[in-house]
Structure formats: C-alpha cells, structure tokens
Amino acid sequence: MNTTGRPPGTAPEPRADREWSLRAAEPADVEAIAELRAVVMRPDLERLGRYDPDRVRRRLRDGFRPEHTSVVLVAGAFAGSVALRPAEEGHWLEHFYLAPGVQGRGLGSAVLRTLLSGTDATGTAVRLDVLRGSPARRLYERHGFRVESENATDVLMLRPPAGGGGNPPAE
Secondary structure (H helix, E strand, O other), X not given: OOOOOOOOOOOOOOOXXXXXXXXXXXXXXHHHHHHHHHHHHHHHHHHOOOOXXXXXXXXXXXXXXXXXXXXXXXXXXXXXXXXXXXXXXXXXXXXXXXXXXXXXXXXXHHHHHHHHHHHHHOOXXXXXXXXXXXXXXXXXXXXXXXXXXXXXOEEEEEEOOOOOOOOOOOO
C-alpha cells in the first residue's frame, strides 16, 4: 500500500462531494425537480424516441409527493432529489435525479447507501423502474438491485434488504 491507502498503480476512487445532505422536500420544490428531471432524462428518452418536454415535466408534477421526497443538497445548494415511497411490499425508489455537474463523483452511491441503510434496518425491500439502456442501471446493480422484469422501455428492479436472503450490495 502507498500513503493513499490504495494498492500501488490503482486509480483513486471517485469521491462524493464532501458537503452533501438531504432535506425534506416541500411543495415549492416541485418545479426545480421537474426541470432537473427534464434535463437528466432527456438523453435516455430521446434515445428511446419518447422525449416530450411537456410530458416529462408533467409526469413529475402529477406524481410528486413531498412527504416521501428528499432534496439533495451539495454545499447547501439544490443538486437533486430522491423519493422513497412506501408500498405494500416494501418501498419504491423514485425521482432520483442528480444535476449533471455533481454526477460521477460518488454522490449517487452515497445517497443510495444512506437510503438503503434505513430500508435494511427495517428489513424492507426496495423496487425501482429505470429506463432501458440507462447508465443509472449500473449504479443500482452495484447496490444490490436485480432485474425483476423488462419491457421495451423499462427495467423493473428489486433489492431485497441486506441479510434478507438476496445478494448483498457490492461495494
């Protein structure tokens, strides 16, 4: 090992922005989250031939539930959102969007670890829906999500709670 704690010749791990936090969403956050959704989802929706600038925002507004949503802050500024909605058989992870400027630094993993530690503590499974071909799928797979079903547009994924008989998340 060298002084960085990494084996010699290995690249440094991406690091989450050091000053990040979650705060409870408020109804007034809906427009900022709808705009971020439109930006983040545009490449995947265009690739699938499904991008409609009005519809992408309207779907967020129609499904926005601030009581289940958190705003991601980096250095105190809006940087994203994530919702963890209770359901009959666990939770649904929804509306997980990070601004392009904070992606690729480990922030998504840090946010997921925080949320999943809570669902693991309660023994709760988590489901999500990711667009087919989205690079976000790799993030979810690294955190223990496995494909439940797929169609031409969506991939439904499930993560059993750690220690609940499923595959534990890989780090």
